[in-house]
Amino acid sequence: MRPLLAPQATETTASNSLPSSCSIFHRIKPLAALLCSAAALACSAPPARQGNAQAFRIAFEAAPAQFDPRYATDAYSTRVLELVCASLVRFGTDGMPRPYAADSWITDGLEVRFRLAPGLTFHDGSPVTAADVAATYQAVLDPARASPHRAALRSVAAVRAADAQTVVFELTQPDPTFFEAATLGLLPARLAKRASTDAASLIGSGPYRIERVDRDGSVSLAAYPSFVRGRPRFPRIEIRVVPDALMRALAFQRGSIDLLENALDPDTLVYLSRRIPHTTVYSGPSSNAAYLGIRFDHWALHDRRVRRAIALAIDREAIVAHLLRGQARVATGLLPPEHWAYTGRVRRYRHRPGRAAHLLDQAGLPDPDGPGPKPRITFSYKTTTQELPRRIAEAFAAQLGRVGIQLSIQTYEWGTFYADIRRGSFHLYSLEWVGIADPDLYRRIYHSQMVPPVGANRGRYRNRRMDRLTERAAATPDQAARKRLYARVQRLAARSLPTIPLWWPDRIVVSSQQIPGFRPDPAGSLLAAVLEPAA
Template sequence: MRRIGAKGCSRAKAGSSTSSTSFISIALLTFLLLLASCSSPQAADPGTVTFLIDTMPANLDPRIGTDAQSQRLHSLVFSGLLERDAEMNPRGDLAERWESPDPLTYVFHLRRGVRFHNGRELTSADVKSTFDSILSGAIKTPKRGAFRTLAAVETPDAATVVFRLREPFASFLWNLTRPSVGIVPADAAADFAQHPIGTGPFRFLRARQDEEVVLERNADYFRRVPSIERVRFRIVPDATVRALELRKGTADLVLNSLSPDMVPVLARQSDLEVTQQPGTTYWYVAYNLDAPALGRREVRQALAYATDRRALVTYLLRGQARLADGLLPPNHWAYEPHVPRYEYDPARAERLLDAAGFPRPAGAGGHAMRLKLTLKTSTEEITRLLGAVLQEQWRRVGVELELRPLELATLYADITRGNFQLYTLRWVGGNNDPDIFEFVFHSRKIPPDGANRGHYRNPRLDALVDQARVEADRERRRQLYSEVQRIVAEDLPYLNLWLSDNVLVHRRRVTQVQLAPTGDYDFLDGIVLKDLPQIQKSGL
């Protein structure tokens, strides 16, 4: 984990890079024009942390909400049967231990003495009720599909829960981890999303639509009790305004929601600090393999060699990312490091395009275009800048790239219908389970049944993924996914770009920050505010 800061208050100079590729965002220019003074007034309540986020959580019921902000807050208010470690392995949360006597049965033994925020003790009946409400359709939730293999939930006693499956499913434990599903009380009311009650380190205090969500410390939490008294999530949609609030001292934290240009400017302020940690959010360019040129593997590989990803990370992202080798991050237990890589090599890209049947037109000189493609992006600034750089880099090897920025709803509609040649998006969280290979690359997962939007087909990959999904032995499963990753790296249905770092800009009064690779908010239960009396109770 890297921390960046500086003494004194200085203003950043918006100058040109020493590289031939220079980027200055509109957001940064606006920010520099609006910079406030160096004064940093402290919040009125020293025990409250003000955390700026860009959107309001859509639903605080952990059985229903699937947007990123909802799931991050679920993880603070609720506990799961299991949680995830840094290598994406399931480990106990509400469950002290578990066993699987056969591939269709999982038996969980609950911690005793765990209490909901209303004081009632948690029992196996609450666990059963949570999953029964999902399975029965009593609540409308997109999470129901994740439990299609679950046949029944049984409660032989108050501290034991038995899950029975219809068929083996190796990712079943993953689907029980927090924040996939948090456990809610069996007597949850119809308006539970407005008044959520969990067993997590923070309890819900209040919410105002599109303004704030306020959580307070759960002094009876069964593990480490947070030292901060409250955390106030303020919804501030504009990144420039978020940066200015940090600058003024009216906010304490912003995580992963500032433009890369703004971060080094804020790091120069004496009372601010930047904590940076490798993350798991995966950025990519997807190919439509039904498009005549892009159906050729040599063309896909040529475009990878024509992409200077190191320049993108250094100059566009200001070093706030790591190059990606594939969907899984390097910290993942199933990550395979020995796969083909595509370092920037425009000469090799040209040779591959020649071999694929796309030579430069004879007698047209070295600037003639051999191929024209269209890249669809969202309208956010970072993706538009990415498109502009790819346009420049690919032109050097004779590929003309037309850029077509679209609103997200239109972009998703187009790519779901296969109406694209190339598009760029990112996976946030979905790539933390290797079962994503089935969802995005298996031939049966072409939309509307999945996210194989590029219509990639490889019978060998299909067979390996099908085997891995039911393989109970962890080491054998890892070997299967290693071969899957080697196949994907050779076939290149995606052009790997980078894995974004988690970048937290915070006041120096916020200490002992330990970010998780997933970029969630769980670190809040461990932070310590300078000069604030500490809670003595510690949990398991």
């Protein structure tokens, strides 16, 4: 289901306008030297494909955390599961639902009837039936299962199979956000009745099936030839976990990786596209939003003046220009400008360190020693061990340090980091929301009743007005009326700052071969790259 969380995965270089530029520059030197050395070797012999010659190799920065679609929320898990488990619908690049496991649907506002595509089967050869769909969703609705996707089904009173090919969702009220929930991967009824499933026992109905999961989290997939909603482009896919950006670049250069998505720093991207024959770069806008997460019930962070001071102290324009090399746009909120509900008429936080210091004084956090080294206050900041998030953390620490806020940077591998964020063990952190389609996201992450495991209000934000506005917007069927309500939601979020918007990253895919008809999916889906449309 959408949207998801992912770490900022673009590796970039720094400039002299950012802190620690010398140390960052020296860290980049080995990358340039190694790439140049590899290029010298490449001049004497063309790069050869390594590994399975029939496999299409994709690099991930981290391993999937979950292989059960009822519980998966991180981007890596979802990108694998969408290849393995078909869902009732897929969303197009325009943000509208498209037929997938469901061939068609009708609704009268209180009932949605899906007709399943004929001939769709699970990987064990059994047909996908309405009973399987009902069992999958009933498991998510069961409070005892504590599925993080249950909140998206708030309007669903019951799910039943009308016949073998027709599944019916009975709603308590008209729900314009319902189709977000229809992107859940389907399981056979016998698996859906289990508390959970793993990669070894997972049986999906998508274009690929899981062959093997290695100890490092790398995944081998085999094409499922009986898939009826399109033809797999490749007989095999190898998803390789390569956490280090340098190693990803070298793997692509020597021909052992075929596709990278937002996984190279801009300078290396330019280098590879110019020096490696047949490199194809696809780019386009994404539906992702990077943000700074805040523990709202912390005694100091609960004060809006402190949150605003943090927003004013961070120079997002400099980070986008120099660390991200312009491959992002400074964000005013979660929804990007292309979204139908976006409004730009919100409070904006340009870099104003003097104003930030004044707000901290007003909040009772005076500077203890003027220009001296003592901080006003110290917050922990959690991030991953990947290079770009670490360098962004360094930039944040230097910029906040200038107004007297000290960051204690704590880095973890992805699984540990994400577990801490989900249980609220942080002061500050940074992540991206991936694949934002319906603005009901605001309710799922800001409503006071959406604290995990029910929803994704990980910062424990509480605001009665936000609760009322997001509830009204979620229950309003008319899109024009919803847009007006979400404009109010965005203005309230910009004033209150439950999270601090950072930037909207571009979607950049680098491939070693031309993929006919491919263009990057704003949400980061891999289906368009590995699946040919049905005739």
